[in-house]
Amino acid sequence: MSKIHVTTNVNGDSVEFLCEPDEVLLDVLRDRLNLTGAKEGCGTGDCGACSVTIDGRLVASCLVLGAEAEGRVIETVEGIGSAKDLHPLQRHLLEHAALQCGVCTPGIIVAAKALLAENPDPTEEEARYWLAGNLCRCTGYDKIIRAVLSAATEMRGENA
Amino acid sequence: MRYVVAKDSREAVALLNTGEGARLLSGGTDVLVQMKLSGVAPDMLIDIKRIDGFNTISAEDSGFRIGATVSGAKMGAHPALKTLWPGVVEAVELIGSTQVQGRATMAGNLCNGSPAADSVPAMIAAEAVARIEGPDGTRDVPIAALLKGPGKTHLAKAELISSIFLPARAARAGDAYLRFIPRTEMDIAVASAGVSLEVDENSVVTKAVVALGAVAPTVVSVPEAAAALIGTKLDAAALEACAKACTAACNPIDDKRGTAEFRTKVAGVMATRAAKIAYARAGGQQ
Numbered sequence: 110m111s112k113i114h115v116t117t118n119v120n121g122d123s124v125e126f127l128c129e130p131d132e133v134l135l136d137v138l139r140d141r142l143n144l145t146g147a148k149e150g151c152g153t154g155d156c157g158a159c160s161v162t163i164d165g166r167l168v169a170s171c172l173v174l175g176a177e178a179e180g181r182v183i184e185t186v187e188g189i190g191s192a193k194d195l196h197p198l199q200r201h202l203l204e205h206a207a208l209q210c211g212v213c214t215p216g217i218i219v220a221a222k223a224l225l226a227e228n229p230d231p232t233e234e235e236a237r238y239w240l241a242g243n244l245c246r247c248t249g250y251d252k253i254i255r256a257v258l259s260a261a262t263e264m265r266g267e268n269a
Numbered sequence: 270m271r272y273v274v275a276k277d278s279r280e281a282v283a284l285l286n287t288g289e290g291a292r293l294l295s296g297g298t299d300v301l302v303q304m305k306l307s308g309v310a311p312d313m314l315i316d317i318k319r320i321d322g323f324n325t326i327s328a329e330d331s332g333f334r335i336g337a338t339v340s341g342a343k344m345g346a347h348p349a350l351k352t353l354w355p356g357v358v359e360a361v362e363l364i365g366s367t368q369v370q371g372r373a374t375m376a377g378n379l380c381n382g383s384p385a386a387d388s389v390p391a392m393i394a395a396e397a398v399a400r401i402e403g404p405d406g407t408r409d410v411p412i413a414a415l416l417k418g419p420g421k422t423h424l425a426k427a428e429l430i431s432s433i434f435l436p437a438r439a440a441r442a443g444d445a446y447l448r449f450i451p452r453t454e455m456d457i458a459v460a461s462a463g464v465s466l467e468v469d470e471n472s473v474v475t476k477a478v479v480a481l482g483a484v485a486p487t488v489v490s491v492p493e494a495a496a497a498l499i500g501t502k503l504d505a506a507a508l509e510a511c512a513k514a515c516t517a518a519c520n521p522i523d524d525k526r527g528t529a530e531f532r533t534k535v536a537g538v539m540a541t542r543a544a545k546i547a548y549a550r551a552g553g554q555q
């Protein structure tokens with residue numbers, strides 16, 4: 110197989126890589142770009158651990174070819190907050206102890222950020238439906254939903 | 270395997286025509302899963318998402334033309350489309366998670382050929398028409414005429430769908446789609462129904478289409494169930510006759526999601542409930 114040359118934008122940086130034609134974006138991010146935030150939970154679109162956005166749209170990066178990224182704008186969890194300056198979603202997930210093993214967490218953060226971009230004031234039901242494709246084997250979801258809703262409150266500038 | 274970005278539909282058709290091993294790649298939520306799980310190994314994936322017009326929703330003759338690669342998320346964010354065909358949009362929005370919605374398309378849902386494909390009963394109820402491009406040119410075919418069997422459509426070799434047209438509708442008309450799944454999200458229909466109705470100024474149904482999913486080798490249109498609704502105001506007898514006709518049309522499989530007996534019963538329940546929602550959306554008053 111001959112490799113494909115792709116130029117794209119990841120978290121605001123212009124990036125070039127070579128990938129196999131059948132290589133998925135998740136593997137490109139993890140193995141070629143050293144962005145290991147997105148996780149492979151299933152590889153078949155069911156778990157959401159590999160969530161990223163492409164041109165602002167939430168997708169499962171295990172069901173996107175690396176070659177499809179040409180000319181697009183990709184955002185991954187690495188582009189959200191930093192160790193010194195956590196994004197409100199990250200801070201509230203920690204404060205609510207909304208993670209245990211943490212495998213689902215990057216996907217939850219990316220998906221929840223996409224939710225709040227579209228709907229800054231979701232109801233609990235809306236948040237649960239939006240995140241239905243982000244599976245978590247540890248927490249039982251309740252703390253995740255509470256963390257997302259309280260981060261939303263903070264981001265709207267209201268008192269929690 | 271090769272990955273090729275088609276510049277226009279003529280190029281995509283020509284590439285499809287080069288051999289048996291070429292497959293179209295739209296949202297990839299079926300084809301990439303099949304490559305991973307079921308050993309599907311195409312020689313070539315032809316990405317059609319960058320073809321001009323394939324990614325747009327455009328108003329046409331008081332209806333809407335949905336480009337082949339328009340995602341579910343994009344349809345859900347189109348208020349005028351939702352107002353015109355709420356049942357079709359709600360069916361599309363049931364496909365998978367938010368992540369799957371970001372990529373999944375109606376044309377892909379149709380062409381994958383699953384009897385449980387959520388958008389298909391709603392498209393049939395809406396009398397949607399696929400625009401097909403192929404080696405011999407362009408043709409328009411009602412969705413209902415394209416269903417062949419599990420994993421199969423009546424698209425000919427090297428043909429592709431470039432868009433799906435959702436027609437104008439009468440002033441007093443409404444549609445709805447319902448499915449039964451064991452969970453509240455992220456599952457495949459055990460039985461489903463799409464219904465579209467028109468009513469007159471006295472709330473009497475003048476036209477109906479009823480289509481069922483997941484209860485036969487393909488999605489099925491059930492004219493007898495539609496006939497049971499026409500001329501009525503959805504009284505109990507009409508709904509019962511509709512449910513009976515649905516049951517009679519079922520030829521389902523038994524599997525872990527539901528027994529054949531269960532699917533057969535639930536199909537009628539889904540159809541009558543969807544009919545009531547469509548009736549209310551049409552402005553019908555019992």
Ligand SMILES: Cc1cc2nc3c(=O)[nH]c(=O)nc-3n(C[C@H](O)[C@H](O)[C@H](O)COP(=O)(O)OP(=O)(O)OC[C@H]3O[C@@H](n4cnc5c(N)ncnc54)[C@H](O)[C@@H]3O)c2cc1C
Binds near residue numbers: 298372386
């Ligand atoms: C986690 C998950 C959950 C899902 N849940 C549901 C669900 O609830 N309900 C449901 O119905 N489906 C579900 N699906 C299946 C899938 O998402 C849908 O069938 C989707 O609509 C497929 O669209 P796509 O654009 O991704 O198709 P693709 O995978 O790109 O294509 C599907 C098939 O159609 C062909 N094709 C695509 N576009 C065209 C075209 N324009 N002309 C001709 N042939 C074409 C392709 O070659 C391929 O064979 C789910 C999938 C996943 C991964």
Ligand code: FES
Binds near residue numbers: 148153158172
């Ligand atoms: S790894 Fe992509 S959805 Fe599970």
Ligand code: FES
Binds near residue numbers: 209213245
């Ligand atoms: S914290 Fe372990 S999967 Fe969610």
